Amino acid sequence: MKNIDAFELTANLIKCPSVTPDEGGAITLLDELLSQNGFECTRIERGGVSNLFARWGGGNNGRTFGFNGHTDVVPVGDIAAWSVDPFGAEVKDGFLYGRGATDMKSGVAAFVAAAIDFTSNTPPDGSVVITITGDEEGDAIDGTTAILDWMNNNGQSMDHCLVGEPTSPNHMGEMMKIGRRGSLTAFITAQGVQGHSAYPHRANNPVSAMVQLMTALEETALDDGTEHFDQSTLAITTIDVGNTATNVIPEKCRATVNIRFNDAHSGQSLIDWLQHHLDSVSEKTKTRFQMNVKISGESFITPPGELSDLISQAVQEELGVTPELSTTGGTSDARFVKNLCPVTEFGLVGKTMHAVDERVEIAQIHQLKSIYGRILKNYFA
Secondary structure, three states: OOOOOHHHHHHHHHOOOOEOOOOOOHHHHHHHHHHHOOOEEEEEEEOOEEEEEEEEOOOOOOEEEEEEEEOOEOOOOOHHHOOOOOOOOOEEOOEEEOOOHHHHHHHHHHHHHHHHHHHHHOOOOEEEEEEEEOOOOOOOOOOHHHHHHHHHHOOOOOOEEEEOOOOEOOOOOOEEEOEEOEEEEEEEEEEOEOEEOOOHHHOEOHHHHHHHHHHHHHHOOOOOOOOOOOOOEEEEEEEEOOOOOOOEEOOEEEEEEEEEEOOOOOHHHHHHHHHHHHHHHHHHHOOEEEEEEEEEEOOEEOOOOHHHHHHHHHHHHHHOOOOEEEOOOOOOOHHHHOOOOOEEEOOOEOOOOOOOOOEEEHHHHHHHHHHHHHHHHHHOO
């Protein structure tokens, strides 16, 4: 009976210094392991990023279940603040330490190990697909989107997909993500007229105009929440002038706002909403505004049903816990996968992700592998 050790695989992945966009050996390691165990693997390289597509089973036999994850990690920060080597995969007091231990090399190891064991020991009437990217923590331009583009061009598909991101706030199995809020960042510049602070009537102060705009944006509620989402939020992340003189009214003022929005909005509807406020303040203050917008992802929801029931049943059978259906948190690559098939996220407790001394409880790695294996068993039953 095949029995891949998910803990050992996680440790080996942590030892790969795969800080975005460097592959660091992690994609190569998984490519070799999956190829040796009956998966047909394709390396997808785009924009200096390495990605991996792996399929077990024929493309037209039965249903296809997919897993998605990433092996790239955020930088370690101040290495002197770590009590261990960030890429040493050290074990202390039942925890495995290292950058990516939680986010999300343990999740990748768990579903890779579960998929190999399942397809080797009880070959299903269908296919299992594994997609792994090296560009989730970065701009995500050449990661999962590159994989999906390749799949589209090569006639590859998935019927359902599980993204193995950490999803539980405190206890293993307590939460899955059936959707995510959208994210929009607006970069706004107010153009005024420079002048002496003793003669403000001869100038046009862009700082005053920007303060009015930011106040209007912050005080206007976007919505009251929707069936599956909390209220949308707007945060002012910076206001910059760069003026070192106390007696000069500056010419320009810049600000940035980030909006996390639910399914009551689209990126375009929020751009229109922002532009309405810009135009209103511009008319009042005679100040010209310019705005550039970056939409990192639209909001989406996978309605409760077959996929969420499948995950809930597996978690209940393995842990005796029923996970909450949630749409909280930031963005993930599920925002891309949802264009291909129904997608839900389920993984570990995420308390230490991106933190100094990032670590995962070793018992949780084994629990997660068991849950993923149970999901595959029930899906193809």
